[in-house]
Amino acid sequence: MPNKSPTVFSKEKQHTLELAQQYLIPGRVEALKNFGIPLVVGRREGYYLWDQDGRQLMDFHLNGGVFNIGHRHPMALATLQNALSNLDIGNHHFPSTVRAELAEKLAKLSPGYLHYTVFTSSGSEANDVAIKSARYATGRRKIVAIDAAYHGRTGLSGAAGDDAVARYFHSDEPADFIKVPFNDLAAMEEALTNSDVAAVLMETIPATYGFPVPDKDYLPDVKALCKKYGSLYIADEVQTGLGRTGHLWGVDCWSVEPDIMVVGKGLSGGLYPISAAILSKDVGSWLTDNPWGHVSTFGGAELGCPVASLVLDLCSSQETLDNVNRIASFLKEGLSDIQSRHSYLCDIRQQGLVIGLQFDHPNGGIHMSKALFDHGIWAIFAGFDSSLIQFKPGLLVDQDYCALALERFEKAIKVAENKIDTSPTISINPDV
Numbered sequence: 001m002p003n004k005s006p007t008v009f010s011k012e013k014q015h016t017l018e019l020a021q022q023y024l025i026p027g028r029v030e031a032l033k034n035f036g037i038p039l040v041v042g043r044r045e046g047y048y049l050w051d052q053d054g055r056q057l058m059d060f061h062l063n064g065g066v067f068n069i070g071h072r073h074p075m076a077l078a079t080l081q082n083a084l085s086n087l088d089i090g091n092h093h094f095p096s097t098v099r100a101e102l103a104e105k106l107a108k109l110s111p112g113y114l115h116y117t118v119f120t121s122s123g124s125e126a127n128d129v130a131i132k133s134a135r136y137a138t139g140r141r142k143i144v145a146i147d148a149a150y151h152g153r154t155g156l157s158g159a160a161g162d163d164a165v166a167r168y169f170h171s172d173e174p175a176d177f178i179k180v181p182f183n184d185l186a187a188m189e190e191a192l193t194n195s196d197v198a199a200v201l202m203e204t205i206p207a208t209y210g211f212p213v214p215d216k217d218y219l220p221d222v223k224a225l226c227k228k229y230g231s232l233y234i235a236d237e238v239q240t241g242l243g244r245t246g247h248l249w250g251v252d253c254w255s256v257e258p259d260i261m262v263v264g265k266g267l268s269g270g271l272y273p274i275s276a277a278i279l280s281k282d283v284g285s286w287l288t289d290n291p292w293g294h295v296s297t298f299g300g301a302e303l304g305c306p307v308a309s310l311v312l313d314l315c316s317s318q319e320t321l322d323n324v325n326r327i328a329s330f331l332k333e334g335l336s337d338i339q340s341r342h343s344y345l346c347d348i349r350q351q352g353l354v355i356g357l358q359f360d361h362p363n364g365g366i367h368m369s370k371a372l373f374d375h376g377i378w379a380i381f382a383g384f385d386s387s388l389i390q391f392k393p394g395l396l397v398d399q400d401y402c403a404l405a406l407e408r409f410e411k412a413i414k415v416a417e418n419k420i421d422t423s424p425t426i427s428i429n430p431d432v
């Protein structure tokens with residue numbers, strides 16, 4: 001069993017914490033300390049990372065899927081090293097072989113009739129591109145999104161997500177961004193009924209809300225409503241794409257064909273930032289009409305393209321998807337077994353390796369994150385609901401790794417379920 005997180009830090013770690021507190025993320029350093037999770041990531045390899053103090057942790061956060069194929073995957077490292085021998089960022093104004101070939105691969109692997117790719121550095125920017133494209137294509141301004149969704153923190157993506165943070169920065173746009181509850185089809189139809197909505201922006205399984213799985217017909221019905229009222233369907237697959245659900249794309253689980261799909265995080269192979277908005281030919285007509293309509297200096301930087309191409313090969317392979325489904329069944333059984341002994345684990349939400357776990361206390365997710373941290377697992381609580389954690393194993397993990405994780409999980413839950421906490425519900429979102 002790994003040592004409990006020490007409360008006295010090594011000189012090196014103390015130095016990092018002080019610098020970060022002074023120059024980088026003062027509030028966050030403080031909050032993480034208060035949660036009892038003062039992690040400073042040092043070494044990282046495969047599905048493990050090490051606190052700067054040397055303590056090893058199993059990574060069940062993976063930064064939302066950035067490290068789907070593991071930290072520093074040897075093939076991804078070799079691909080990037082090879083790219084470094086003859087490429088650099090490239091010039092975004094001109095055609096590029098690696099960028100064009102990656103766009104072709106995305107078009108071939110994407111659902112339905114998605115065709116053009118606009119590359120960006122981050123998922124937030126890719127959502128901005130998606131929203132801009134939908135507005136241009138429909139001539140409408142309004143966007144409908146889920147009230148507990150996270151699409152990023154740039155202007156448009158921020159306005160499309162939960163209201164609290166956008167409002168905090170005076171960048172909410174309530175007239176143009178209409179929010180409806182998840183899994184509520186009647187509310188969705190009411191929002192679309194005036195036929196003045198450009199697009200519905202939908203996280204396939206809302207991550208920051210703790211991965212509530214959509215009702216069986218919800219996503220296909222939303223798509224049908226979009227068709228009925230002339231709105232486009234944007235699938236934010238930043239967390240659910242690239243094999244995590246056991247299908248290459250989350251929307252494939254419900255046979256939904258979006259008009260725009262947003263991909264990020266894992267596309268980077270954990271090594272070089274790259275994200276993408278993939279547009280149908282119709283939606284991407286601005287790429288012909290207005291050749292410089294959207295440009296991004298670092299979007300689709302050439303160094304990242306061969307890595308992203310490798311990621312797509314790995315994540316779309318039958319071998320990987322079979323592994324995801326095998327491990328998903330193993331974890332389902334193991335977690336249900338733990339639940340039979342610990343009612344504190346009150347809900348298991350699962351679609352493949354998209355897993356949200358709810359605990360029987362309003363701050364249970366935070367308590368469990370801390371207990372897991374002390375037992376050698378890093379899994380983050382859900383930002384919009386502190387009773388949950390996101391539990392995200394890698395796509396290439398094996399059964400032994402997961403068996404060890406379940407063993408640690410049960411030890412951790414015994415600690416968390418006995419914690420007495422009468423403090424108010426903790427929210428990491430400033431609600432204003």
Ligand SMILES: Cc1ncc(COP(=O)(O)O)c(C=O)c1O
Pocket residue numbers: 064121122123124125127150151152153203207236237238239264265275
């Ligand atoms: C579903 C979803 N969409 C978009 C984003 C934004 O991506 P980025 O942080 O790369 O801007 C995130 C990031 O966590 C996300 O989880």
